[in-house]
Amino acid sequence: MATAYKALRIEKSEGVAEVILTGPGKGNAVGPDFWREMPEVLRELDADASVRVLLLRGDGAHFTYGLDLPAMLESLGPMLTGDNNTAFERTQLMRLIEQMQGATEGLARCHKPVIAAVHGWCIGAGMNLIAASDFRYCSQEAKFSVREVRVGILADLGALQRLPRIIGEGHTRELAYTGGDFDAERALRMGLVNQVFASPEEMLTAARATARKIADNPPLVVQGAKQVLEYCADKSVEDGLRFVAVWNSAFLQSNDLTEAFAAFMERRPPRFQGR
Incomplete structure (x- = not known):
């Protein structure tokens, strides 16, 4: 900047x-x-x-x-x-x-x-x-x-x-x-x-x-956690569970998820790109 x-x-x-x-x-x-x-x-x-x-x-x-x-x-x-x-x-x-x-x-x-x-x-x-x-x-x-x-x-x-x-x-x-x-x-x-x-x-x-x-963590997952926590702050547990289910249904599939699995299998640190 x-x-x-x-x-x-x-x-x-x-x-x-x-x-x-x-x-x-x-x-x-x-x-x-x-x-x-x-x-x-x-x-x-x-x-x-x-x-x-x-x-x-x-x-x-x-x-x-x-x-x-x-x-x-x-x-x-x-x-x-x-x-x-x-x-x-x-x-x-x-x-x-x-x-x-x-x-x-x-x-x-x-x-x-x-x-x-x-x-x-x-x-x-x-x-x-x-x-x-x-x-x-x-x-x-x-x-x-x-x-x-x-x-x-x-x-x-x-x-x-x-x-x-x-x-x-x-x-x-x-x-x-x-x-x-x-x-x-x-x-x-x-x-x-x-x-x-x-x-x-x-x-x-x-x-x-x-x-x-x-x-060092997957940035979109970290940001998703923040969004879920903010949403759930004044909601019921039921509403919060529904929201996180919809969130993961939309955003779980990612290149970072594939990288996490690959890094685990190859016994190396993951390199997350936010994709």
Whole structure:
């Protein structure tokens, strides 16, 4: 991906695309550039057949401090404090929120698995981003906060919708109402993260190793598993079984299936092509 972005950096290697938050706000705080660029980046990566897994992480000492409030206020100011805060300004604000939701929704709707690797602070908007990811790793010093309530904002980028599925209603409500900070140990107990590692370096190494394992599997089967899991999240077991039966009836036959059998018989690693 040759495009130069202001708030992101993309590094691709052998089927794994690392989406790296870079700021330019302090602590990778996300401002207007990020909300404009992230949906575009995700559309491109989702359409890129060479990409099989996304790894979302932050540059430097933190995942993200959340919203870059000074930068966002430059965009939001007329919509919030104008003398004529009428339907026009309110419609503008709604469209801006919908644009911002495109970043988190792009993660959630991406056909490829998304791993979030968290170190340092993960605040506000960061919680919305990791909640939209498939699963999460963090390092021991990581700290988290659904911080919006403390700055007079109702979280509107997906955390309130997705966190109950991940950590349960009770934890979500406590975090959303208090805006309190919590550490990696509690994140693990709640089920927000799958594993905690001693250092950011160990965490990133493990996240990359997991991404590599996923990328080595048949990509269309991995993407099928994600589609089935997403469909079944709010369906009955009966509906889910019917859906996966139809899915396999349509997509089971493939060159990768033939390659899997051939590799097994020849006692060699398979080479899956996504065909």
